Each structure stands twice: as structure tokens, then as C-alpha cells.
Amino acid sequence: MPEPADLKTLSRGPAGGGVPLDATVPRLSLLAHPGLAAFLSARLLSSFSAQVQAVAVGWQIYMLTHSARALAWVGLAQFLPMVCLILVAGHAADHFNRRAITVTCQIVEACGALVMAAGSFGHWLTPGVIYGMVVLFGTARVFEMPSQQTFLPALVPAAIFPRATALSSSLFQFAAIMGPSVGGLLYGGGAGFCYAVCGAGFGLAALSTYRMALTGAAPARRPMTMETLLGGLRFIRARPEMLGAISLDLFAVLLGGATALLPVYADDILHAGPVGLGLLRMAPGLGALAGGLILARRPLQRHAGRRMFAAVAVFGFATILFGVSTWLPLSVAALAVLGAADVLSMVVRGALVQLRTPDEMRGRVSAVNTLFIGSSNQLGEFESGMLASLVGPVEAVVLGGVGTVVVAVVWMRLFPALRRLDRLSDLRPG
Template identity: 45%
Template structure:
């Protein structure tokens, strides 16, 4: 008798969920990740957490800019969150491959909840700037452990044949939460004339996600064998990416494109000094890229798998750079809003391709460490991109900073396509790679 495959074992472990889905006649329905109850719970919880994080981003940005009127202080928000990510990404990936990933995410959400409550207390007491940065560092530390575990956890609640579809729905939910979150945050700030209610509500959403995780059933994760506790096991995720050129190219594109094109960090300046939109306008601007992202993600969720994934990714990053330049030059609110929508739409394509590659081309026993490296690149690009934009805006002005970032993004595409030609020829995301797997 032949041993069962992972997908067959998954079906055996969860007959009430998998069997009905696989029994459907239409091929599309059998490939729909939403047919799995545990994926739906994980998706819903992640969406609520992103909703809370986006509300926090609006509240912190508005509070700090009103309090200090400094672009450099806004840039420090990203720096405070990315430093813990840099410090902890190696142990976070190591732990995610050895400890139950569900409980890692749960603890991280509880830590984020406590930090949000502390931000509410600081805001109500008009506390000092170092205390705010301390809370942001705690949130960054929690996310450094949560992100790799959460990304790898997806593979433990669905069979492999629906990974790409799952990433498309996950992108849609995250973008939906990111649309509603900033708008809600801006509305609450305008309604209550302060950020405290936003922090309190955000902490509630983190608590809900932690509670939902209790009801999610996951497949046992594969533990690394023959590695022990050697230093090489900590850096094996980096080594794996170094040998998998297509994944390395995709992650590098995201890293430098968002690093140079970090216009979102300057939205409080644009909303107040350039577009004169106020806190509610800031909320809508903060949500604009997610509006474009969710439209694109929902469109992709109903489409068949990519057939020319590499060229599609390169063109998406080109579009991201061009839209960033238009936003930087715009002094009209609705043109700025539309530009941010295109930024989000193009970024959504990049996210789906990159996240699917990380799932389908990484062994389960290494997914935590590879996801940790991926999270470092994402976090570095987002948070350091915000710091870079704030620093550039402080000395060059916001318009020059954003436009230069868009031009830098276009140059990154040319460099990456030249260094890693494999990305130009990538067809399907599941195609067999000729590169070494380890």
C-alpha cells in the first residue's frame, strides 16, 4: 500500500470540510480556498487585525504630525517598528518552524493589543514621544514573530492545489480591511477630536483575532530534521532564497520599489499642507491604495492562474512607479486619490505573485524561516521606506521626495530584470524550477 500524500492526509484529517469541496463537479469550485472553514476563520481574523493596524497608522500619523509638525518624526514611526523586525527575524523564523504557529500568532496579537491600550493611555494623557515610539517598537516586535508564522499557517489549513487561489482571497481581504480601516480611523479622529478611541477600538480587533485562532484546526507542521540547533539552521531561509533566483528577484523588486516609492508615509503632509483635505480626507487618501488593491485582488481571484507571471510582475512594478510620480506631482485631491488607487492595484499583483511563490516553492519545514526573511524585506521596504521618505521630505520637500522615489522604482525594474533574467521568462508560478532547492 502506497503512503498517503499530504493532500490525501489533509482530506482524511478534515473530511467535513475537504470532501464536499473536492466533490464539486466544476473545476473552479474545487480550487476555491473559501470552501475551507479554517481558512475562512484565518482570513477573517487577519482582516480584522489589518483593519486595526490601518486605524492605528492613521491615528499615530495624525497625532504625531499635529503634536510636532515634523516630517522626520513621521518617518521615525517606520523606524521604530522596523528595528525589532531586523533584530528578531532570524529567531522568529526559527521558532515558527519549531513551535505551533497558531499559538505564535495568538501571543503576538495579545502583545499588540496591550501596546494599543498603552497608546490610548498615552494619547489621553498627552504623553511623551519616546513612550509612543516604545509602544510602536513593541508592535513591531510582535509583528516580527506574527508575520512569518501567519504566512506559513495558511499552508496548514488548505491543500496545496488551492494555494494560489488562497493568496488571491487573502490579498482581497487584507485590502478590504485596509480600505475601511483608514477611513474609519480618520472619521473617528474627526468625530472625537483625538486618537484615543481609535487605539481602543484597534485593541479590540486584535483580541478578536486571537480568540478566533482558538477555533482553527491546523495540520501538524513538518519539523526540520537533521538540523539541530546549529547557527546554519537559523540562516537556512536566507540560503534557500539565495539559491532560488526567481523568488529572490520577486522579493528584491518589492523591497526597493516600496523603499523608493514610500509615498504613503507622507500622506499627513499632503492632506494638510498640499491637498488641504483634513483628517477625513487623510483617511480616504490612506484608503485609496487599498481601494485599488481590492478591486485588482477580486479581479485576480476570479481569474485562472498566471501564465506569464514574470513579465506581469515587472510591468506591475513599472505601473507602481509611474503612479507614484503622478501622485507626487498632483495638487488635486481626486487625481491624488486615483493615483493612489493605481499604486494599490499594481502592488496587489506583486503581492499575489510573490506570496504564492513563497508558498508553492518552499518546503513546509522551512516556510517559517523563508517567510521571516520575506517579512524582513516587506517590513524593511515599508517602514524604512517611510523613514527615507520622511528624511527626504524634510530636506527636499515632499513633492521632490515622492517623484524621485517613483523614478527610483523604474530604475529598480531595469536592474532586477538585468541581474535575474529568469524573472523575465517566468510562466506559471508552479512551474518546476531547475535551481537547487536547498
């Protein structure tokens, strides 16, 4: 992918990684950095394969059971490993070889997908076996994510980290958009064929991760104690701007999670049917993809904190607009704006979490961040559904949007350090 943006000022990379760059270099492709292309391809392949596999698991478990409750058990099997193991995964990322952890997890995912392919072709894959494999995949993802999230600061200098984050987020959104669609098409060839493709994708991701050019000393191994497990939480709590960014995202997504109600809107409010539902589900991802590409080309230069608060407020107002809309094009546009605003917030939060954290703490801090994001998505859907059952879907979405705007205003006063955050490229560990 060609890199059009001009790098006028570059600084040295974070301690223990990155490539020192001279400020006089007029133009340099992001993908020219050693290992970055391998990182992006590994993340894209892993995320894409996970999305395709999720579609296959959902279809297959429903075909075997014809039970909506069985689908709920799949969600629980995915969520439990995160709740139980995320802090352990963070400890492992900080005290063992991160690349080895990530490659091992991706190989486990590849082997698991091939086992499910064999079970589907051999007609011995039962719901119980599928639940067990979903737990295995969930466990592998829990250990993979904190380690994988620490790679980017070791591959690019701090000056272009926000652009690299935006590009990485764009590719992730591409996987989120295309994965379910491709999964549905591949499932037409049978569940076994679908799982076999996923196995190949995870295997290629492992190969790309192995090929990354990482620098820095090997982490010092320490025994797992409550002190090391809770180190990430304590680190974030002691840094108001980081705590503010993570908690702001938590409450914004928790209150503004309208995606759980998209089937209700498509059927009862917009009268758009399944095609309309597909457009609504695709819109946030398309907006996020566009926003990420724009930020990769034209990164945030100044006033990052204020722009993050503005993005969260826009997220809230877009949620309100979607809530009151009865016209499908307007609803799709509101969800696209919502997705774009979410990416800007994600870039600022990602820079804070990765660049303000010393390398020896990045795994545990990334684990806490992952837990907050996962919890907000899951609980946000639960909150939206429960509130809609009490007051109605439109009222639930509008109240959630209003709540998001209120949280943005309150957080500006509670976390002045985050509001004053200026250049993301100036962030340093500490």
C-alpha cells in the same frame, strides 16, 4: 463572501497540508476550505485592530506631549523589534508550533491593549509606558507575522493559492483603509474605549486562529544557531526567481515611495487641504482592494513572471503621473492604479515565497520577506523625504518613478528565471 470564479483545474495541495481536490469539481467556494475562513477572519481582525491602535497611540502620545519628536519615537519603537528579532522569529516559526506562537502573540496584544485601556481610564498612562507597550506590541507582531504567513499553503491547494492570496490581500487592504478611519471615530469616545475595542479584536483573532483546521506533522525542534538563523537568507539566495521577486519589490517600493510626500502634495501642489490628503491616502488602498478582488475572481493563468515585471513598470509610470499631476482626480486615479499594480506583484511574490519553500523553511523565508517589505517601506519614506528636501517634491517623485521602471527593466535581464515564470499553480517546493 460568495466565490464566483470557476475552478476548472485543481491540483493537490502542498506537501504536509492542503486539501486534495479532484480536477472534475466544477465550482467550489474558496471559503469552503477547512480553516480558510478562520484564517481570513483572524488576519482581518488582527490587522484591523493594529491599525485602530496605531491611530490611538499616535493621537494620545501627541496629546500628552505636543511633540512631533515624540511621534518619531513611536515609529522607532515599532521598527526596532523587527530589526532585532525577525530572524529569531523565523527560526521559532520553523521549529515550534506555529499556531501556538500566533495565538500567544494575539493574546499578548489583547492583554496589552486592555492594559492601555485601563491606564487611559485611570489616567496613569504616561509617554514612557506607551513607548514600552509599543515595543511589546512590535515584538508580538514580529513573532506573529512569519508564523501567520505559513498558514495559507497548509489550508488551500497550490492551484488556488494565488486566488486565496489575492483575497487575503484584499481583506488586509480593507483593514488598512478602514482601520484609521474607524480608529479616529472610536477615539471620539476616549483613548480607553478605543484600546478596549482593540483588545476585543485581538482576542477574537486569537480565537479564530485557534479554530483553524491545520494539518501536517509537528515541526522538529532544533537549537538556534547561526546556521538556522541565516537559513532563510541562504535559501532565497540559492533560488534566483525568488531572490529576484523579493529584491524587485524592495527596490520598487524604495524608489517609488511617494506616500511620504502626500501632505506636501495635498497642501502645496494640489491645494486640496486635509480632505484632499484623506483622498490621497485612501487611493492606493482602494486600488489595491479592487485589484485583489479582481485577481481573486480572475487569477493569473499564464506568464506570471512577465506580468509581475509589467505591474512593477506600471507602478513606476503611475508614480511619475502622480508626480507631475496638478489635478486632484488625476492624482487620486494614479495612486489607485499604483495600489492595484502593487497587489499583482504581491500575489506573484507571495506564491513564490510560500509555494517554492518547503514547509520546514517557510517561517524563516517568510521572516526574510517580512524584513525586506518592512525595510523598503520605512527606507522608501526616508529616501523620498530626503530627496525632496534636496531637489523638490515633484522632482523626487518623478525620479523615483523613473528609477522603478529602470529597475524593472534591469531585473528582467538579471533574473531570467523570474521572467520565464509561467503558471503559479505549477510551483512546487524545491
